[in-house]
Amino acid sequence: xxxxxxxxxxxxxxxxxxxxxxxxxxxxxxxxxxxxxxxxxxxxxxxxxxxxxxxxxxxxxxxxxxxxxxxxxxxxxxxxxxxxxxxxxxxxxxxxxxxxxxxxxxxxxxxxxxxxxxxxxxxxxxxxxxxxxxxxxxxxxxxxxxxxxxxxxxxxxxxxxxxxxxxxxxxxxxxxxxxxxxxxxxxxxxxxxxxxxxxxxxxxxxxxxxxxxxxxxxxxxxxxxxxxxxxxxxxxxxxxxxxxxxxxxxxxxxxxxxxxxxxxxxxxxxxxxxxxxxxxxxxxxxxxxxxxxxxxxxxxxxxxxxxxxxxxxxxxxxxxxxxxxxxxxxxxxxxxxxxxxxxxxxxxxxxxxxxxxxxxxxxxxxxxxxxxxxxxxxxxxxxxxxxxxxxxxxxxxxxxxxxxxxxxxxx
Numbered sequence: 065x066x067x068x069x070x071x072x073x074x075x076x077x078x079x080x081x082x083x084x085x086x087x088x089x090x091x092x093x094x095x096x097x098x099x100x101x102x103x104x105x106x107x108x109x110x111x112x113x114x115x116x117x118x119x120x121x122x123x124x125x126x127x128x129x130x131x132x133x134x135x136x137x138x139x140x141x142x143x144x145x146x147x148x149x150x151x152x153x154x155x156x157x158x159x160x161x162x163x164x165x166x167x168x169x170x171x172x173x174x175x176x177x178x179x180x181x182x183x184x185x186x187x188x189x190x191x192x193x194x195x196x197x198x199x200x201x202x203x204x205x206x207x208x209x210x211x212x213x214x215x216x217x218x219x220x221x222x223x224x225x226x227x228x229x230x231x232x233x234x235x236x237x238x239x240x241x242x243x244x245x246x247x248x249x250x251x252x253x254x255x256x257x258x259x260x261x262x263x264x265x266x267x268x269x270x271x272x273x274x275x276x277x278x279x280x281x282x283x284x285x286x287x288x289x290x291x292x293x294x295x296x297x298x299x300x301x302x303x304x305x306x307x308x309x310x311x312x313x314x315x316x317x318x319x320x321x322x323x324x325x326x327x328x329x330x331x332x333x334x335x336x337x338x339x340x341x342x343x344x345x346x347x348x349x350x351x352x353x354x355x356x357x358x359x360x361x362x363x364x365x366x367x368x369x370x371x372x373x374x375x376x377x378x379x380x381x382x383x384x385x386x387x388x389x390x391x392x393x394x395x396x397x398x399x400x401x402x403x404x405x406x407x408x409x410x411x412x413x414x415x416x417x418x419x420x421x422x423x424x425x426x427x428x429x430x431x432x433x434x435x436x437x438x439x440x441x442x443x444x445x446x447x448x449x450x451x452x453x454x455x456x457x458x459x460x461x462x463x464x465x466x467x468x469x470x471x472x473x474x475x
Contacts, residue, residue, distance in 0.1 A: 069098040069172065070151030070241070074141040074158050076104070076132065079111040081160030081285075086119050086127065088162035088283075093169050100127035102159075103145040105136035139250035139259045142234070146244055154244055156237040162191065162283040170280035171238040182243045182272025183264070185232040186280035189218045196220075197284045200229040200276045201261075202315040204334045205449050205461055209261060209311075212318055215398050216367050222322045224278045230311050231264035232274055236282045239267075246270055251306075255295040258303045265310040316461060324368060328464060331435040332445055333401045338368050347371050356380075368399055377412070386416035394421065403432060443474060 071089075075082045082102065089100060104112045109131050120126050130148060132141050142156055153172060157163070171184045178184075188197040188211075196218055198211035209231065213223050234257075247266035250259040264274055315334065316326040324336040338346075346362055346369045356379050363372040373396035380389035393409040410425035435442065450465035452458075 068151040069096055069153045069155055069168065070145075070149035071098060071100045071155045071157060072142055072145035072149060073100065073102040073127070074138045074145070074156070075102055075108065075112060076136045076138060076141055076159075077108070078159060079108050079115065081158075082108070082112050083115050084162055084285075085157060085159050086115055086123070088164075089119075089123050089125075089127070091163050091165045092124050093165075094124060096168065096172070098125060099149070099151060100125055101130055101145040101148055102127050103130045103132050103141035105132050105141075106134070137252070138234070138257070139252045139254065143249045143252065146241070146249060149241060152241060154237075154239055154241050156234050157282075158235045158284075160285050160287065161188075161235055164281050164283065167236070167280040167282055168238075170277050171236075174275070174277045174280075175238060175240065178273070178275070180271075180273050181275050182239060182247075182267040182270065183232060183274045184238045184277050184280075185229075185275070186236040186238075186282050187218060187223065187276065187278055188233060188235060188284040189281050190286055191283040192285075194218055196223055197286065198233050199223050199278065200227060201231040201233060201264075202318055203230065203311050203313050204315050205313045205453070205465075206332070206334075206445065207311060207313065210315060212315070215395060217364055218281070220367065226278055227276050227318075229274050229276065230268065230314065231261050232276065234260040234263075235284055236280075243267060243270075243272065254299050254302065256291050256299045258299045261303055261311070262307055265307040268310065313458075313461075316458075320460075326460070326464070328468060329401045330403075330468075331432055332442055332449075332468070335399065335401055336368060337370070337400070338366070342366070343369065343371060350375070367395075370396075370400060373400075377408070381412060381415070386412055387418065390416050390418055390421055397425075397428075403429070406432070439472075443469070443472065447474075 073085055102112060109129055113129055116127050130144055132144055146154055153175065155168065167186050171186060174184045175181055187199045190197050194217065196213050196216045198214060200212045201209050202212045203209055216223050247263050247270065251262050267274065319326045319336045323339065325339055326334065327337055328334050346366060350359060350362060356376060359372050359376045363369055363376065373392055377389050377392040377396065380392060389412045393412050397405045397409050406425055406429050410422055413422035413425055446465045446468050450462055450469065453462035453465060
């Protein structure tokens with residue numbers, strides 16, 4: 065029986081992004097019957113059509129363009145494309161993302177072999193760095209959605225394990241068309257992307273699993289966009305109302321499963337660290353061959369090695385290689401949100417004449433200062449999380465938040 069697949073591409077703003085995705089369709093497998101539907105906003109339909117005409121001779125199937133009238137957003141684009149789709153399976157792709165050779169086959173094979181799976185999703189990898197954008201969505205104790213192991217090397221053993229999640233990003237979702245229809249498609253009232261979480265909730269409520277297939281990879285550029293706080297608050301309330309009790313904290317559990325510790329910053333931002341024993345083990349390995357190449361190799365092997373970032377950044381800065389040091393300091397602050405490290409990042413960005421990075425570091429420092437000034441809100445949050453952890457019998461998290469309160473003399 066022939067497998068039929070509909071590849072649905074959301075393209076609401078950038079023709080450059082569409083060009084990247086269209087070019088990658090040369091990697092589509094030849095043993096699958098499929099269609100490609102590109103849902104594009106009205107103003108870029110002519111440009112996308114031109115791209116298709118230019119690329120058509122190289123593609124195994126000619127993409128079709130669906131015009132999306134205003135307001136043209138991702139949810140509406142995917143819904144319209146899914147309505148027009150004829151395939152047994154749907155594959156969701158955001159413009160700018162590139163398909164790799166084995167991605168489609170791996171996802172479809174997994175779905176066909178696992179009838180309880182509602183969504184099979186790939187690893188999302190940054191093409192420039194080879195580091196992870198997402199290998200599944202986790203939730204912090206305060207229920208903030210975050211990608212698991214973001215910025216880890218894509219080959220890291222923790223990344224390449226198959227896992228089930230409460231949610232995954234929309235980019236690369238592969239599912240049976242009946243699954244999407246039964247879940248009610250995407251809710252178009254959200255403005256911050258939370259429609260994806262609601263869809264995942266609906267699929268899990270239908271007793272279906274959401275699984276990562278690590279051998280399937282997509283190349284996804286880093287397209288971080290700012291979110292309006294008012295929109296975020298409204299969407300959060302809507303999600304909580306419609307999906308009450310669907311999601312629970314699990315980031316700390318993934319950390320513990322990999323032997324990492326879970327901790328929080330003074331402003332209650334949660335993050336993972338190595339155990340003291342593992343940190344010391346890597347320090348000793350470094351001392352056996354104390355040179356920058358060894359340091360870099362150990363950081364790639366274990367991206368949560370704090371001492372390694374300190375030593376490698378210090379070496380690069382001492383030799384005047386400030387632009388390279390910027391990359392190391394940026395990764396350092398990503399993994400370890402600490403005020404002194406953001407100040408170091410700002411200093412090296414200034415030395416490298418990297419104005420955008422300097423602005424980013426200063427904005428983050430200002431944001432942190434604002435949070436720390438509102439100690440009442442932080443205290444209320446910590447007390448609430450400590451109380452939740454006690455009721456949930458999450459002993460380690462309870463100790464973590466109670467320790468934060470004790471440090472302030474509140475317990």
